[in-house]
Amino acid sequence: MEMIPVNSSNVGSIGYDPESATLRIEYLKGGIYDYQGVPFEVYEGLVGAASKGDFVNQFIKKGGYPFAKIS
Template sequence: MQRIPVTSSDLSSVGYNSISQTLEIQFNSGGIYQYSGVPSNVYEGLMSASSHGKYFHAYIRNDYSCNKI
């Protein structure tokens, strides 16, 4: 999945597949995680947030199952 670089103290890049509703995040620590069942409006909110890290922690981290890849 192609990811877009973001400016964040936590996140390095973000990718999204609207068909499978899979959100892929690479963290500055180097880990890459895929979050399942993420609606497009949540992805759009993440990408337009003034703080990607705060949005991630508030709306994604504990709300969607994930797998480290």
């Protein structure tokens, strides 16, 4: 999965696999997590969000997507 760096105090980079609808987030304070079942529109919203951390908290973490720490 290709990761793109983002300008954020919380998130270092993000990636998305459309075939599996998996969103990958690398956090600056450690850890890479995969979130499953994330619609592409949510990923696009994250890419365009002014505050990546706020978006992740509001729409990803509170969205109830299953996740796994991969690193």
